Amino acid sequence: MNKRQFLKGLILFFPAGGLTGVLASPVRGKETSGADKGTEASGAKTTQPQSTGAYDPERHNYGMGIEIDKCIGCSRCVEACKAENNVPQEPFFFRTWIERYVITKDREVTVESINVKSRGTRELAQDDREILRSFFVPKLCNQCAHPPCVQVCPVGATFSTKDGVVLVDANRCIGCRYCVQACPYAARYLHPETKTADKCTFCYHRVVKGLLPACVEVCPTQARVFGDLKSKASRLVRLMRMNKIHVLKPSLNTDPKVYYAQLDGEVR
Amino acid sequence: MRIPEQIQRLAIVTAVIIGGVLLVRFVLIPRSLISDDLHRASTVQRELAKPIKFAGSTACQDCHEDVSSRVRKGYHKNLSCEGCHGPEARHAENPMEVKPFAPRDRKFCPLCHGYDPSRPTGFPQINPTAHNPIKPCITCHNPHDPVPLTAPQECSACHAQIQRTKAVSSHALLQCTTCHSVPAQHKKTPRSAWPSKPDTRAFCGGCHGKEATPKDAPKIDMSTHGGRFLCWQCHYPHLPEGRG
Numbered sequence: 001m002n003k004r005q006f007l008k009g010l011i012l013f014f015p016a017g018g019l020t021g022v023l024a025s026p027v028r029g030k031e032t033s034g035a036d037k038g039t040e041a042s043g044a045k046t047t048q049p050q051s052t053g054a055y056d057p058e059r060h061n062y063g064m065g066i067e068i069d070k071c072i073g074c075s076r077c078v079e080a081c082k083a084e085n086n087v088p089q090e091p092f093f094f095r096t097w098i099e100r101y102v103i104t105k106d107r108e109v110t111v112e113s114i115n116v117k118s119r120g121t122r123e124l125a126q127d128d129r130e131i132l133r134s135f136f137v138p139k140l141c142n143q144c145a146h147p148p149c150v151q152v153c154p155v156g157a158t159f160s161t162k163d164g165v166v167l168v169d170a171n172r173c174i175g176c177r178y179c180v181q182a183c184p185y186a187a188r189y190l191h192p193e194t195k196t197a198d199k200c201t202f203c204y205h206r207v208v209k210g211l212l213p214a215c216v217e218v219c220p221t222q223a224r225v226f227g228d229l230k231s232k233a234s235r236l237v238r239l240m241r242m243n244k245i246h247v248l249k250p251s252l253n254t255d256p257k258v259y260y261a262q263l264d265g266e267v268r
Numbered sequence: 269m270r271i272p273e274q275i276q277r278l279a280i281v282t283a284v285i286i287g288g289v290l291l292v293r294f295v296l297i298p299r300s301l302i303s304d305d306l307h308r309a310s311t312v313q314r315e316l317a318k319p320i321k322f323a324g325s326t327a328c329q330d331c332h333e334d335v336s337s338r339v340r341k342g343y344h345k346n347l348s349c350e351g352c353h354g355p356e357a358r359h360a361e362n363p364m365e366v367k368p369f370a371p372r373d374r375k376f377c378p379l380c381h382g383y384d385p386s387r388p389t390g391f392p393q394i395n396p397t398a399h400n401p402i403k404p405c406i407t408c409h410n411p412h413d414p415v416p417l418t419a420p421q422e423c424s425a426c427h428a429q430i431q432r433t434k435a436v437s438s439h440a441l442l443q444c445t446t447c448h449s450v451p452a453q454h455k456k457t458p459r460s461a462w463p464s465k466p467d468t469r470a471f472c473g474g475c476h477g478k479e480a481t482p483k484d485a486p487k488i489d490m491s492t493h494g495g496r497f498l499c500w501q502c503h504y505p506h507l508p509e510g511r512g
Binding site: 011069070071072073074075076080083084085100101102131134135136156159161167168169170171172201204205206208209211212214217218219220221222 | 277281304307308310311312314315316317318319320321322324325344346347348350351354355379380384385386387388391
């Protein structure tokens, strides 16, 4: 073999190797992407009924209202949420939780989540008489219109739906916890079994079918109100018409969609 | 003109690379990985496929007409059935085989009705250790139509927070009825008949005015003290020394 033949062979060899590689990879690629194809197909199949009628996400924008004066801190919502959404029972995984604020006469503010302790041990450290005011604040994902968690996700696993709910794609989530850090409301946690980020979805599987979120369904005092901001007559719109409304951390410009009535200035 | 051979070879290599990239981009990588719309749609579908555990109160009404109509008339009218009975979608689908949960335990009712200073004033609360110990709540109260068994003798049965506040104030020895007149109906259905409240400055002046008889009450000159304001705009009658 002389030099000319060698170079000719080289020019043919590399593209040929590339081609065989490409021809080999479809077989392998088909195998691995089979599952993805399946979800894609089912996705395409099931998006059709959405466009043909029943539920149009463009026509809704969900929000929640919370009346602080009505909350009795019974934690029915927290337990209902855990039952409905398979949130781990350990007392440090919550999609929603209740905080107790105690403001004493020397203006000292104590905040504690009443759900973290075991049930039945709700003893106050302070004497009743030292309390200036005290109340419960239910907390959950604020379903922000400008969500910081969506901005920081490196793989695009979390996103806002057209009806205003922030969802997590558990198949895409790599469990890096950026979103857990970024959420100013501490509404996210890493699910210990799936090792992916998990958060309140407003019970998306329920509201799309016309049911209330589980926490709103069981709230005995109607402290939680769920509704559609795009509807002219919803319980939420009425609550916002009849009350002075505040949101948590408005200075962060996250534009939260959980609206608090009678919120105390000490609440963060 | 003849294209030089090396240019032809270069063109082949370039075409193969471009073709390969296009093949990978449009054929081999699944569309759900590239298109945000598709992967979001599949997430939404997965979310929608999650099972519903709480059937909702309307589902209960379909069969339990009698109970739900009774509940709708009582104090628990705004409660959801599943708030106490737990998630019962499985019972709604299969009423015969899956029986619903019913809390009969004394621990359950105080979750809402145990005294807690953080609860809103006026919400009916009891002290679970002092209130008929050991007996389950349902021996006296029907949870589907709860009423106090007998009209409570003490105002503090419901107004515990006010009673505790007043007990440490200089008004501790005053009866509630000194200032409030309470219609009998208020003890049975509290919200249908309200007790009266003093509505004039002269009422407080009855003890605290210069010429008033009680010797140990602090005296003020009603004509100059407080101007046009009513007494309880500055002093909280249940804890008069508490402000200022």
